[in-house]
Amino acid sequence: IVLTQSPDTLSVSPGERATLSCRASQTLNRYLAWYQLRPGQAPRLLMSDAYRATGVPSRFSASGSGTDFILTISSLEPEDVAVYYCQQRNYAGLTFGGGTKVEI
Amino acid sequence: QVQLHESGQGLVKPSETLTLTCSVSNVSISQGYFWGWIRRPPGRGLEWIGHIHQTGTAYYNSALKSRVSISMDTAENQFSMTMISPTAADTAVYYCARGGYYDPFDYWGRGTQVTVSS
Numbered sequence: 001i002v003l004t005q006s007p008d009t010l011s012v013s014p015g016e017r018a019t020l021s022c023r024a025s026q027t028l029n030r031y032l033a034w035y036q037l038r039p040g041q042a043p044r045l046l047m048s049d050a051y052r053a054t055g056v057p058s059r060f061s062a063s064g065s066g067t068d069f070i071l072t073i074s075s076l077e078p079e080d081v082a083v084y085y086c087q088q089r090n091y092a093g094l095t096f097g098g099g100t101k102v103e104i
Numbered sequence: 105q106v107q108l109h110e111s112g113q114g115l116v117k118p119s120e121t122l123t124l125t126c127s128v129s130n131v132s133i134s135q136g137y138f139w140g141w142i143r144r145p146p147g148r149g150l151e152w153i154g155h156i157h158q159t160g161t162a163y164y165n166s167a168l169k170s171r172v173s174i175s176m177d178t179a180e181n182q183f184s185m186t187m188i189s190p191t192a193a194d195t196a197v198y199y200c201a202r203g204g205y206y207d208p209f210d211y212w213g214r215g216t217q218v219t220v221s222s
Contacts, residue, residue: 096150
């Protein structure tokens with residue numbers, strides 16, 4: 001399964017909403033996860049389906065089903081500058097999207 | 105807090121075998137979960153390499169399956185990845201993480217840079 005993320009780069013002003021897209025080449029019947037990767041840091045699990053991981057701020061939310069999924073940052077903070085990846089785990093062969101870079 | 109730390113060769117020749125080890129703290133790898141390896145080549149996105157269950161059953165990315173092996177050492181609370189015949193295309197930051205199969209990768213190491221060059 002191929003995951004296509006868009007846009008490649010998203011420029012958002014602090015306090016504004018950021019909407020990241022992840023489209024699957026086949027219907028996903030189960031799970032999609034989202035990760036945040038900041039430079040020099042370990043990747044961080046943000047969302048598992050529509051559920052926030054422990055410690056993730058409430059400004060992050062995820063939605064979608066089938067082939068189209070969205071990660072929303074409701075009010076961008078400076079520390080949200082990072083690359084965001086979606087990942088499907090519906091099949092034994094896991095795949096990640098190509099990533100969306102969020103910048104201020 | 106679960107902690108993972110990658111170690112291994114930072115520079116490897118194409119004729120050599122790449123071996124990376126992930127040391128896990130504050131949880132026993134034999135108590136369940138999957139344990140996986142993921143990499144990020146320069147300028148590209150994340151790529152799943154494979155993962156292993158406490159039972160020793162491992163799953164691999166089909167593109168890498170012929171060259172990669174993942175194993176566990178429960179006595180040392182570590183798991184390892186071995187790659188034969190690496191090429192420049194295998195140059196990447198390699199991460200170990202807890203998760204795999206239907207579980208998300210919820211804890212990650214900080215990653216280790218591996219460069220393949222003669």
